Amino acid sequence: MNRSLAAFSLVFLNIPLSAWSGPYPERPIKMIVPFAAGASSDMLARTVADGLGSRLGQPVVVENRAGAGGNIGADAVAKAAPDGYTLGIGSIGTHATNSLIYASMPYDTVKDFAPVTLVASVSLVLVVHPSVSAKDVGELIAYLKKQPGKVSYASGGVGASQHLAGELFKYLAKVDMVHVPYKGSAGSVPDLISGRVPIMFADLPLVLPYIQNGALRALAVGDRERSPVLPAVPTVAESGLPDYQANAWYGMFTPAGTPGDIVARLHRETADILKQPEVRKRLIAQGANPDGMPPDAFRTFQRKEIDRWRTVVQAAKIKTD
Template sequence: MKTFTHSIAKLSGRRTALATLAGLAVGAAVLPTSVLAQPAFPSKLITIIVPFSAGGTTDILARIVAQGLTTELGQPVVIDNRPGAGGNIGGLLASKAPADGYTLLMGTVGTHAINASLYKKMPFDPVKDFAPLTRVANVPNLLVANPKQPYKSVKELIAYAKAHPGQVNYASSGSGTSIHLSGELFKSMAKVDMVHVPYKGSAPAVTDLLGNQVGIMFDNMPSAIQHVRSGKLVPLAVTTAKRSPELPDVPTIAEAGVPGYEATSWFGMLAPAATPAPIVAKLNAALVKVLAQPDVKKKINDQGAEVYSETPAQFAAFIKSESVKWGKVVRESGAVAD
């Protein structure tokens, strides 16, 4: 009888254990996928959307960073160029991407501080639709001219433009970019009449500048400096308050004849707004580490840019302050998107 009772108890225990396991299985089946075990981030290819054409400054900087991230994260990081509408096409695409950390955006002062004031209707909200990761670089713009043009300095350019109103064409990488607005600010402060010619990115604009289809351009230094060094373009001035270490003999626009003039471009990495905080933190840490590497810093500095990294919160605050600053410039200059 004792043996029989022991067997019944043992059998009952097994049934209880089986019932418990079955209950756990059912419970797991109804849990959301996010709660279940998932591969650690990142486990696949990461895409950086560049909202401008290949060969421009945004593209150059993104490719330098992508190469470093590929090594740091152990997954391939590739570039997807989506130019147009002053960066708004690529920005919209990135804002609608899955918020899982696998689609990022190389944003600019144009896409995230200028366009909101320049365009009557934006396809995305530069603040609400993105999770800032970090700034990547600050970049001077460089006022360059085709050597065949009759001016070799800012003062000569202003004199020529005033003598020939509406006959000086200046190229840009697109309406609403810092390159465009640098020209609009120059027009306003120098009181000259020049014609804006927008392109879908810096590279095609520079191509026409080299071919003398347009006379001047306030280009980001990384995409113009090689042509200055080769003698294919004439540097008239830099747009920043101080001279660039890469071109120390080139004056600032303020020094060269337009007191108080200053315009600086910046570039930074962002993710879609709902990206989980742990992924944002991991991407920020990886980016900061990559940007601190001597070889990466040298590659960026050689382009005439200044490496810059910060926390997501600092970058978010910076974007908001830049939106206020450039909104004022847009209003005062009267600039509009073409």
């Protein structure tokens, strides 16, 4: 009798938690984006959410919860029930560099999340308002050195990818610019195209229409290779700063403790969505590079990003309360 009970207990303990609550999913799923609507993270989230909704048979509702460099939305994901009904889109800020920048964090960047997949990396493009005379990176560096500390550049917030890209540029080019953070990169666009803040390392999907209509001038892209969307625009590395590389990335996370079979299914479905020819074509045309890497590889990638940007954060003395 005791042996039978022990055997039953072992079987019981090895059944995934999700198996006892019925087939997943049984109700709508929430996907939290920690930035404002209109940003690259929002665009990618809605693309994935639409595809997941069709594949899972339940609506996936995108909820924008911006603030504190993305920490408010990311914290909501970290503290949600680990049942697969709350997903989050994370960024280089929320899941890598905010932990290096903020004096205190409401969550642990690594331990409080189960990684699902890297959704996409997004090219950052160095754009200037037409009022800036520089036509290339070399001319921009000369322009900035003539007026140190007098020219401003925009970003989506302290620690955001656009901020880090700007600080890396300052560090390598030995120039001084004034950082102007916004609540999400989309919020910077009106001031950028008006010339109030004339420079930005911007997410390519966000500013591509303004480059195409001449409202902004693209000087270089931050990736190691040129963008297929802007093949005539050189990289920063080939424009005189060979050690330069910066881009944005956005991945999907669930709260730590989410059953492995649910994480595996979310990864499988999301990766399949990102492989669809029409989805890939649309995202690439907007300046995003779809990915879909497995959870373990995404965790390794995340840890490497934390280590990679630590030097820049320390050199630039980026800190915030």
